Amino acid sequence: MIDEKLKSLNITLPTPPKPAGAYIPVVISDQIVYVSGQIPIEDGKVAYKGKVPTEQSLEQAQMAAKLCIINALAQLKSELGNLDRISKIIRVSGFVNSSPDFTEQPKVINAASNLLFEIFGQKGQHSRIAVGVASLPLGATVEIDMIVEIN
Numbered sequence: 198m199i200d201e202k203l204k205s206l207n208i209t210l211p212t213p214p215k216p217a218g219a220y221i222p223v224v225i226s227d228q229i230v231y232v233s234g235q236i237p238i239e240d241g242k243v244a245y246k247g248k249v250p251t252e253q254s255l256e257q258a259q260m261a262a263k264l265c266i267i268n269a270l271a272q273l274k275s276e277l278g279n280l281d282r283i284s285k286i287i288r289v290s291g292f293v294n295s296s297p298d299f300t301e302q303p304k305v306i307n308a309a310s311n312l313l314f315e316i317f318g319q320k321g322q323h324s325r326i327a328v329g330v331a332s333l334p335l336g337a338t339v340e341i342d343m344i345v346e347i348n
Contacts, residue, residue, distance in 0.1 A: 198281050199279075199280035199281050199283070199316065199317070200280065202316050203270075203280075203316065206315060206316065208316075210267060210274055211239070211267070211268065212271070213268065213271040213272045213274075213275045214235070214236075214238040214241075214268055214271075214272075216233065217236075217335065218334075220233055222235075222272045222275075222276075223272050223273065223276040225276070225347070228284075228346050228347055228348070229287070229344060229345075229346060229347075230273065230276070230277070230283075230344070230345045230346070230347055231343075231344055232269045232272055232342055232343040232344070232345070233272075233342060234290075234334075234340045234341065234342040235265045235266075235268040235269045235272065235340065235341055235342065236265060236268075236334060236335060236337035236339070236340050237260075237261040237262075237264040237265055237268070237337060237338060237339055238264075238268060239264060243335050243336060243337050244261070244264060245258070245260065245261035245264070245337065245338040245339065246335070246336040246337060246338060247294065247336060247338055248294050248295060248296045248299075248338070249293055249294065249295055249301075249305065249338060250296060250299055251296045252338075253338045255301060255304060255305065257338070258293060258305040258338050258339060259304070259305055259307070259308035260308070261305075261337070261338040261339040262291065262305050262306055262308040262309040262339045262341060263308050263309060263312050265291075265309060265339050265340065265341035266309045266312050266313060266341060266343075269341060269343050270316075277347065282347045282348060283317065283320065283345050283346070283347055284320060284346045284347060284348045285320050285323075285345065285346040286313050286317060286320060286321050286322070286323040286343065287323055287324065287343075287344040287345060287346055288323055288324045288325065288326075288343065288344040289306070289309060289310060289313070289323050289324075289325045289326075289341060289342075289343050290325070290326045290341065290342045290343075291305065291306030291309060291325065291326065291327045291328070291339065291340075291341050292328055292329075292330050292333060292339065292340045292341070293305045293306070293327065293328070293329050293330065293338070293339055294329075294330060294331075294332060294333045294336075294337060294338050294339070295329030295330065295331075300329070302327040302328055302329050303327045305327065305339060306325065306327035306339075306341070309341055310325060
């Protein structure tokens with residue numbers, strides 16, 4: 198069912214990006230799944246680099262946030278085998294590589310939250326944090342991690 202929803206939204210999940218450090222991308226503890234921070238990697242490269250709004254516009258940062266979610270879902274599908282096992286998106290943590298005076302991090306991460314709601318409906322509603330940071334790994338514009346519940 199989720200695969201059909203992704204198809205209707207013209208979303209194809211990529212091969213999950215490999216970790217850029219000494220960690221694993223997904224940890225399952227009972228019914229709770231923790232997805233490590235995902236950056237906007239596409240075709241093996243960081244697709245969106247730099248600070249918002251000086252090097253990336255708000256709209257580009259929103260596209261980066263969506264790509265982070267797509268990569269997180271790719272990690273989940275690889276680990277779970279089927280995204281229909283997800284019963285609830287519990288938490289999304291969004292980090293935005295921001296210029297010191299940028300204060301619209303929630304607008305950036307809204308793109309990720311809205312995409313999860315489009316895909317999962319009520320199950321996609323979640324608690325969230327959206328913060329600005331001085332830098333992110335590999336110069337990425339956005340990094341997002343997730344906590345989900347599975348059945």
